[in-house]
Amino acid sequence: MMNINPVDKDEIELLLNYPLMSKSLQDGTITYSGFIEINNTDYKVSVQQVSEKTFVLHLPHNLKHLKRKFSNIMQQQSTNSIVSYLDSLTVYIKSKIPSSEPSTHCDIYKQVLHEYYELTRFYVNLKKCHLARDLSKINISTEDDQNRTHSVEITVNYENKDIFQITDYDLPQDKDILKASSNLREVYEQFHRSVDNLQSFFNLMEVVDTNSCILDPVHPKKRHNYRRIWIGENISMILTVDPLNVSRIPEIKFLGPEPLVEAYRTTINGNLKKWDQNNDTFSEILHLIGITEFPQKKATVNVGDDLLIMSGDCNICYSSRLNDKLPEIICKNKFCENYYHTECLYEWLMSVNARRFFTEVIGNCPNCEKNITCPIPRQMT
Template sequence: MDDADLALLLKYPLISKALAENAVTYKGTVHVNEEDYEICVTNSNDTNFKLTLPERLTSFEAEVDAVITKEQPKNIITVLDIICTFISTKIPFTEPIDRCEVYRHILHEYSDFTRFYLNIKSCFLAHDLSKVRISTLDQGRREHSFEISANFDDKNVFSVTSYDLPLDKEEFRKSASLKDIYDELLGTIDTFQPFFEVMDEFDRNCWVLDPEEPKRSCGYRRIWIRENFSVIITLNPVDVSRLPEIKLLGPERLVEEYRSNLNSNISEWEPKNGVFSETLKLLGLESFPQKPAVEERVPDLLVNSGDCSICFSSRLNDKLPEVICKNKVCENCYHVECLYEWLMSVNARRFFSDVVGLCPNCEKNITCPIPK
């Protein structure tokens, strides 16, 4: 080992030297301002040094190269000195934040929380203390999962960041107490018990087309009534006794029939008799049709009942077809997005929030809402 190699080892012990046929490569780590930086310097002759900096410093490579070209260092140690000086100037040292008290508080809160609530189904604290995942059961034995995040820079360290409830995130307050956050969550779940019970009744007793896997936060159900005809029933989660919003989807002749039923029965709405049974009464039904054990699809047909007649599928971006041609000899279904793109491609006319053109199947007038 010559004197130059010994000097390099003493000053930059984490830099290794590799000899090639026409160049020498110096590669390794330099420690600046309490941080490590991986660098690589290739020397093809005494004064030609080629520099490679880590990704977070690549924007500075041209400036460092300019300094090295100007000063023309004679050895690798001078080059490394220039690099380290440049890094210390561009990325000044920041005193690390002492969060020991915050971490201690989170661990203390989590320990007390898991001892106090014995009926929690599961509880998990992330290894970096950044979040707590909780799963619990409500009065109806329905499971609810939450994620509570920890903000190390806020005195109210805990906040709810993930849940499946029909409300806005802004409704949950931050708190320094994990138990207070959880108590507020339990109270919110209790207020929605009537809503959960009614939605469960719809799920048990109807052929629900949409959503495929209903979440607790979802306040609507699209229910199959008969071929090419369905209804979207939307409830108010805060007050399920209110008259639900009902949207009829299907051929015009069927829409008019069920709209007549709604208009005739709406004055008899009495939620005390049960929201589910009263909704049936609104629609003039004794019961909702049940989903068959095996849904029949005719393999020889390109488009089955309920499929979009443009893309030939039932779902597009997790949405079912909602536009149905009013022509009684057609009554084909279309996704809003599919029909809109089709109509725009054939120069359909736009009226406010709708597009009017010719049905791709029967070439009679059809109206499509503009996708949001």
Template sequence: MEKALVYINYPELIPLNDKSTEYDGYITIDDKFTYRIKLQVPNFPDVKNITYSGGRFHYIAIQEEDKLFKLAYYDIPKISSELLKEYASLNELFTTYCNCIEELQTYFDVMDSIDTVCWVIDPPKPKKSDYMRRIMIGHNVSIQITFDPLNILNLPQIQFMGSENGVAPFRESFINNLDNWDPEYDVVQNILRLIDLPFFPQEPTDAAKSNDLDFKVNECCICFCVQLENKLPDEICKNPNCEQCFHTDCLYQWLSAVGTSRQNFNLIQGECPNCKTCISCRIPNI
């Protein structure tokens, strides 16, 4: 990107060095929203930008080709096809991106609240674009919550993960309390009401992790790891005397190697590697 293009699109930005590879300043979008923009131009034609809104930093990478600009990277959910378009000016691109940020302010607030008060085990380091959270709620029991970023106050998709004995009371409460979800109520408190919890369990400190038997993320019984390619164990043997955890990929590969296993549509069924009772899992996209 040529230096002149920055000046043409944003004459209010101030160069921070003699080479004009870094800029800083404020821009106003649609005469409503003011953003602080820091442009870093280390390698042409890419421009890395930082926009500041609602007390948060948003990172984007802009690519320029044939005097057209497009987002090569952004850290918010893809809520509009407008984020994929090419634009004739930086101003058009920034206007589209910043309008999306404003539309997502409630979403950011809710996800920040969840990350603060809940023990989030997946993703391990949530990004602003991640609208799924897996949260510990009990002994070897977690819930996977998938939100709609544009309708963050509505009831999200909730999946219970854990042993049947552990999940059953939470699932029963969830079914009984579904009608109690209130879009005008705090999202975290809504979730607690759904599963009849007074509060979410907190992640133990490093010193307590080795001794904490009530709340922990179990390792996979096949690979003996907690994380496999950033995935946590999400299959559990339903035998109450076993209740071993497995990564879907690990369990699928194990069952596929056993001649007595059977596949039916998108499921594979066979013997638990630990207790030999019947176990099944979905066939992953591998």
């Protein structure tokens, strides 16, 4: 068998692995110079071997920012082989610069199909599970312990390491809480845990919806943690609940004539200390506002072909809803107390040259001509 001395062996390995690199000897210093290929791009490099285990690297201008850190790494990983040195350099540069090579995503496609199949086999409470034809989205419907249906959309992002990300669902929770993952079951379980944690919230809102007249939202969804409840012909209340702590005292705001609003505020302030978070939350809400049950609104009355304007309708556009919002402003004149949408009143006041300030407009009520204040709509600021 032919023996190969160490020098010849290194040169053969260099030729086989880095054919565009050449070796030269000048003034007793060995220099390796040429090109290495990284992500289908050739980079010109030069490496001086000043001792058996010491190499000095020279990189092109567009890679000079990588030199110091790589040199520090190689000081801790001593090597006496130029091929090993160039291997480490190639791996390091690949990790720091983006690849220009197009990805086929084949391995990810296989992963998505496999994990989708495993998900449908593992969870028996899935009501519906659908994978888009282009493997970009997974839509899931599931049932909780009370047979309520919950839907979630999981998007497949082929550009990220954590390819599965929840992008749409009907829960009163910030999407940022649900993290992306490379595991589909892990992402789905995050959603399922959120649903389990919100069972008390769903139960309470169902009781509120069943036992009160809801003005807003018209069609409540599971993500809505507020309800605008009809109390009387000219007064309503907005109930806002903490979804993760329904036994906590909710936020309550009344809309209506100032004397009525003040009366309810006084009642609530007097009952705050009586709140018992260990009792039924709905009963505690009723006790807090001083009633035994929420009143029920009578059906709308039609006269001929014209619909009577109900108390609480906007006195400018003569409708209860504008962009799916109820009137928010009530004239404080006790002989007027007409309702207005913020947008309607703002446009009216600006058309008659009312005084505009940083956050509000002050002018005369369209009905009684007494002073009225209107916040500037968000889209107008």
